Amino acid sequence: MSAVGSLVAGSLAFMAPLAPAAIGGLATEYVGALNIALEGLILVGAFSYAAAGSIAGPIVGFAAALLSSAIVAAGADLFSRKAKADPFVVGLGVNMLAPAAASILSQAVFDTKGVAVVAGLQSAMALPGLRYSDVASFAVAAAIIAAIAATPFGTRSRAAGMSRDSLAMAGVDYGRVRGAAYFVSGLACGATGAALAASVGAWVPNMSAGRGWIALVAVYLGGKRLGGTVAAVAMFSLLLSAAAAAQAVVELPAELLLSIPYFTAALVVIVGARGSARRSARRRAP
Amino acid sequence: MRPGFRTRFHIETIHDAGGTKAAVRLVAALASAATLAALAAAFLSSEPSSALRAFFLAPFGTEAAFLSTLELAAPLAVCALGVIVSFRAGHYSLGGEGQAYAGSFAAALAAPVLYEALGPASVPLSILIGASAGALVAAPSAIGKRLAGADVLLTSILVSQGVIFAVDWAIGGPFRDRSSNLVAMEALPRGALLPRLAPPSTLTAASIVALAACLAAAFYFDRTRSGAAHDLYGRNQRFAELQGFDVARLSWAPIIAAGVLHGAAGAMMALGARGTAIRGMSGGIGWSAIGAALVAGSRPQALPFAAVLFAWLDSGSRQASILSDLPPDAGQAIKAVVILAVSARPAIAALRRRR
Numbered sequence: 001m002s003a004v005g006s007l008v009a010g011s012l013a014f015m016a017p018l019a020p021a022a023i024g025g026l027a028t029e030y031v032g033a034l035n036i037a038l039e040g041l042i043l044v045g046a047f048s049y050a051a052a053g054s055i056a057g058p059i060v061g062f063a064a065a066l067l068s069s070a071i072v073a074a075g076a077d078l079f080s081r082k083a084k085a086d087p088f089v090v091g092l093g094v095n096m097l098a099p100a101a102a103s104i105l106s107q108a109v110f111d112t113k114g115v116a117v118v119a120g121l122q123s124a125m126a127l128p129g130l131r132y133s134d135v136a137s138f139a140v141a142a143a144i145i146a147a148i149a150a151t152p153f154g155t156r157s158r159a160a161g162m163s164r165d166s167l168a169m170a171g172v173d174y175g176r177v178r179g180a181a182y183f184v185s186g187l188a189c190g191a192t193g194a195a196l197a198a199s200v201g202a203w204v205p206n207m208s209a210g211r212g213w214i215a216l217v218a219v220y221l222g223g224k225r226l227g228g229t230v231a232a233v234a235m236f237s238l239l240l241s242a243a244a245a246a247q248a249v250v251e252l253p254a255e256l257l258l259s260i261p262y263f264t265a266a267l268v269v270i271v272g273a274r275g276s277a278r279r280s281a282r283r284r285a286p
Numbered sequence: 287m288r289p290g291f292r293t294r295f296h297i298e299t300i301h302d303a304g305g306t307k308a309a310v311r312l313v314a315a316l317a318s319a320a321t322l323a324a325l326a327a328a329f330l331s332s333e334p335s336s337a338l339r340a341f342f343l344a345p346f347g348t349e350a351a352f353l354s355t356l357e358l359a360a361p362l363a364v365c366a367l368g369v370i371v372s373f374r375a376g377h378y379s380l381g382g383e384g385q386a387y388a389g390s391f392a393a394a395l396a397a398p399v400l401y402e403a404l405g406p407a408s409v410p411l412s413i414l415i416g417a418s419a420g421a422l423v424a425a426p427s428a429i430g431k432r433l434a435g436a437d438v439l440l441t442s443i444l445v446s447q448g449v450i451f452a453v454d455w456a457i458g459g460p461f462r463d464r465s466s467n468l469v470a471m472e473a474l475p476r477g478a479l480l481p482r483l484a485p486p487s488t489l490t491a492a493s494i495v496a497l498a499a500c501l502a503a504a505f506y507f508d509r510t511r512s513g514a515a516h517d518l519y520g521r522n523q524r525f526a527e528l529q530g531f532d533v534a535r536l537s538w539a540p541i542i543a544a545g546v547l548h549g550a551a552g553a554m555m556a557l558g559a560r561g562t563a564i565r566g567m568s569g570g571i572g573w574s575a576i577g578a579a580l581v582a583g584s585r586p587q588a589l590p591f592a593a594v595l596f597a598w599l600d601s602g603s604r605q606a607s608i609l610s611d612l613p614p615d616a617g618q619a620i621k622a623v624v625i626l627a628v629s630a631r632p633a634i635a636a637l638r639r640r641r
Contacts, residue, residue, distance in 0.1 A: 038499065052609070061406070075537050081624065084630070086411040089626075090626060092621075092625060093623070093629070096487065096618060096621060096622035097623065097626075099615075099618070099621035100615040100618035100622060103615040104330065104616065107613055196620040213444075213447065216440075217440050217443070220440055239612045253459055255455035255458075255459075256455050257454045258450070259447075262448030263444070263448045265444050266430075266441045266444035269430070269441050269444065270433075271434070273430065273435050274433065277434055
């Protein structure tokens with residue numbers, strides 16, 4: 001495979017777990033809620049895939065990942081609404097609880113709190129650089145995109161983000177729309193977690209490795225728009241793929257190469273903010 | 287929906303909760319932590335009585351154990367103070383983890399050199415270098431906010447993640463002590479460490495410094511015009527501007543101040559019980575610090591209590607995992623549930639009514 005070909009294949013492999021989480025983050029952004037629990041929800045999905053998959057195989061594992069993550073997300077949102085708790089703080093709690101709970105459960109299920117390799121759970125290659133689990137993950141992302149772009153749920157979500165009062169006047173319950181958005185966000189993070197666990201056929205503690213945060217940043221870099229978010233995910237995936245490919249060419253340590261996408265993204269956020277501040281100033285000028 | 291590079295939200299529960307509310311939150315946190323610890327010991331251990339004893343008594347059972355728990359709380363309190371300083375200005379910086387880790391690394395790197403040149407006087411300088419490293423990691427977010435209005439939440443988490451990778455490389459690569467099985471830098475000379483105040487406990491002057499910092503911050507927020515401006519800026523930037531406060535300075539200075547505190551906390555860890563910089567040593571302190579700040583109701587004077595509570599959970603779960611078979615992560619899980627419990631407003635309100 002040519003260098004460009006392998007870069008594209010690598011990008012797709014990075015994109016497969018990242019895209020659903022970012023689309024899931026966008027789903028809650030549409031209803032006007034910042035879901036910072038993406039990182040924890042990915043871990044819930046990854047652990048559920050490995051745990052349920054070890055008993056009933058990868059397909060059941062994948063379904064368990066989607067469902068468990070969605071239930072946790074919807075449960076966290078329900079708690080936040082009913083207990084009038086700040087969604088940010090609840091998200092922080094979920095992010096702290098998920099790795100600890102997974103570690104405790106890992107001891108019970110796999111008899112280790114470290115890496116647990118499960119035979120038969122590593123997904124086979126469907127295309128060069130792309131596993132069947134990646135394809136399934138893309139399918140989940142595509143289904144959510146379709147749901148938020150072309151269904152009444154998407155329309156209500158956007159309306160909820162714009163004006164809760166107008167939504168109430170139309171007879172739609174904001175809480176239910178927000179709950180549904182969190183459920184969808186959980187489904188998406190479950191797919192991300194399952195794709196990560198299926199790529200190695202194992203449960204690895206903290207295997208989300210910051211992907212939830214990158215997904216959240218992609219939502220903002222993409223201007224909280226569908227096309228923009230997908231483009232930002234593609235940019236991140238390309239950067240991560242380039243960093244991984246560079247390890248074979250440049251004599252730079254892996255950790256330093258892996259840090260580059262994060263610094264680059266921070267720079268893009270600052271430059272982008274500067275650009276939008278200038279545009280706003282120009283619009284305000286007489 | 288307006289597209290853009292900024293997150294527009296407020297975290298109400300992280301603003302100053304007021305004296306009574308902070309006290310109620312502490313009581314709620316303590317009650318929920320004790321209940322959860324008892325439940326964890328009962329259901330997660332096959333020796334519940336040993337687990338209970340270890341969880342509740344071991345961290346306070348002897349003078350040395352109690353003082354060591356206080357020492358464990360010191361860096362967390364300083365880190366949480368950083369969270370309060372940035373969050374009360376409306377800057378939701380999530381980069382504490384990377385800033386503390388950078389502080390640990392920088393202090394461990396500088397300490398042997400400074401000790402050789404200055405002897406025991408090197409300790410405060412090493413902490414200063416750790417604090418500067420934290421400020422350096424916070425600087426891109428502060429500059430981005432000041433010059434471009436870039437969202438601090440996004441830039442701080444991105445820079446922090448990048449820094450964590452870079453420090454991981456530094457500790458595990460060129461600065462690693464190859465004679466040790468631990469992925470860590472060379473153990474620091476005893477004289478370069480924070481002096482122990484009450485051996486055999488690990489208590490150092492860090493606890494006193496942390497307490498003094500919390501009290502100074504309480505004075506700043508409650509008794510000074512700058513502190514009032516800081517708070518007002520966090521609640522309503524436009525109003526703070528109309529009042530004639532220096533909003534330009536407040537758009538970046540609290541972010542740097544938080545970086546200084548996080549870096550100093552990291553330095554305290556390296557120069558304290560750990561005795562050097564170890565790969566992954568920050569171990570979620572940035573996130574625990576946000577939780578501690580929340581439990582303290584964002585009041586610096588309540589922070590020492592919140593930090594000791596979290597330190598007890600860490601120490602108790604560790605002791606219980608050694609003396610019984612309670613999973614060591616139980617403490618972290620309990621911390622998370624405590625954070626959720628104190629974020630629930632009706633529960634807090636009900637507790638207030640009872641009081």
